[in-house]
Amino acid sequence: MTELAQTRDDWIARISSAADPAALEELRVAALGKKGEISLMMRELGRMSPEERQTKGRALNELRDEIDAALRAKKAGLDDAALDARMESEWLDVTLPGRPRPQGTVHPVSQVMDEVAVIFADMGFAVAEGPQVESDWFNFDALNIAPEHPARQEHDTFFMARETGDNRPPHVLRTHTSPVQIRAMQEQGAPIRVIAPGRVYRMDMDQTHTPMFHQVEGLAIDRDISMAQLKWTLEEFCRAFFEVDEVELRFRASHFPFTEPSAEVDIRCSWAGGALKIGEGDSWLEILGSGMVHPKVLAAAGVDPDQWQGFAFGMGIDRIAMLKYGIPDLRAFFESDLRWLRHYGFAAGDVPSVSAGLSRG
Ligand code: PHE
Numbered sequence: 001m002t003e004l005a006q007t008r009d010d011w012i013a014r015i016s017s018a019a020d021p022a023a024l025e026e027l028r029v030a031a032l033g034k035k036g037e038i039s040l041m042m043r044e045l046g047r048m049s050p051e052e053r054q055t056k057g058r059a060l061n062e063l064r065d066e067i068d069a070a071l072r073a074k075k076a077g078l079d080d081a082a083l084d085a086r087m088e089s090e091w092l093d094v095t096l097p098g099r100p101r102p103q104g105t106v107h108p109v110s111q112v113m114d115e116v117a118v119i120f121a122d123m124g125f126a127v128a129e130g131p132q133v134e135s136d137w138f139n140f141d142a143l144n145i146a147p148e149h150p151a152r153q154e155h156d157t158f159f160m161a162r163e164t165g166d167n168r169p170p171h172v173l174r175t176h177t178s179p180v181q182i183r184a185m186q187e188q189g190a191p192i193r194v195i196a197p198g199r200v201y202r203m204d205m206d207q208t209h210t211p212m213f214h215q216v217e218g219l220a221i222d223r224d225i226s227m228a229q230l231k232w233t234l235e236e237f238c239r240a241f242f243e244v245d246e247v248e249l250r251f252r253a254s255h256f257p258f259t260e261p262s263a264e265v266d267i268r269c270s271w272a273g274g275a276l277k278i279g280e281g282d283s284w285l286e287i288l289g290s291g292m293v294h295p296k297v298l299a300a301a302g303v304d305p306d307q308w309q310g311f312a313f314g315m316g317i318d319r320i321a322m323l324k325y326g327i328p329d330l331r332a333f334f335e336s337d338l339r340w341l342r343h344y345g346f347a348a349g350d351v352p353s354v355s356a357g358l359s360r361g
Helices: 003-016 021-032 037-047 050-089 108-122 179-188 227-242 295-300 317-325 330-334 338-344
Strands: 192-201 212-222 249-256 259-270 283-293 309-316
Touching: 003 021, 003 037, 003 050, 021 037, 021 050, 037 050, 108 192, 108 212, 108 227, 108 317, 179 192, 179 212, 179 295, 212 227, 212 283, 212 317, 227 249, 227 259, 227 283, 227 309, 227 317, 249 283, 259 309, 283 295, 283 317, 309 317, 317 330
Parallel strands: none
Antiparallel strands: 192 212, 212 309, 249 259, 259 283, 283 309
């Protein structure tokens, strides 16, 4: 065996037994690096005769190429093995079941607000909003509630702290959503059709009252709107909301400072067998207050009462949620008891729509 053949066999053997990429890199430098064995041998060529150089040179070039190819092949093999090892240690079983997470639910009040908005949107009502901390003027004066009206008395209304040295009346936590009537008319003028769902506050607490509760206000102003349209709108709403074909509403004459005439509205229902059924039976349940918007209210909101008229109503959202979903105690609505929320809550993502059935899910 020639000396060169021996060198070749030595290198090929060392390369093939290299254990990892770092060892292989050391071999590459030792053979083909600037001061590597093969590189030094090639440098010797300069001192040889032309004939000698020709044969030795070709042989050395071949040897260098062979070692280079062996290094590359081994490198590829080691890389594959490293990848296999990684895949072995980093695998993920995508068929495993997901980790259970605490499951949230949609609160019945949110669900009912969405349902109400969907039904009225279908009838052309937009959604309007107003602040929960309201000025005395929007909450009372503009709604024709005189300063001596009982609703203004301290036992009903939450007052905000008055700034020292300020002689203006203090702001209040709005006691109803009716101030949004004024704000919406000021902003949009007439004609207008809006609902205004939101939180309201009154000092009251028993099985059917909480100091914070929810109302939805309705307002429709045009040139020739009458009580007949109010009645149709509310009947249509109740049919859609309670998901029954027949509803019967009873309008009872009432009094609100901001409507004239005014009516409280009851819905026919039955409690037979302890379960509430809407649309049948001999009982009546009050669900809302309503009436024709008082001319003074229109004027306060900048709408000309000689040209425009219309109806307004205010409905208790928690109340109709209790009725529709058979929830007995109002106070439980706001106690954040997880067992209650899981029982009465709705699946997130089940967005109500009139065509799909409002409370499906
Ligand atoms: N704001 C009244 C209430 O809180 C309800 C109502 C609204 C009545 C609109 C008539 C018109 O009881």
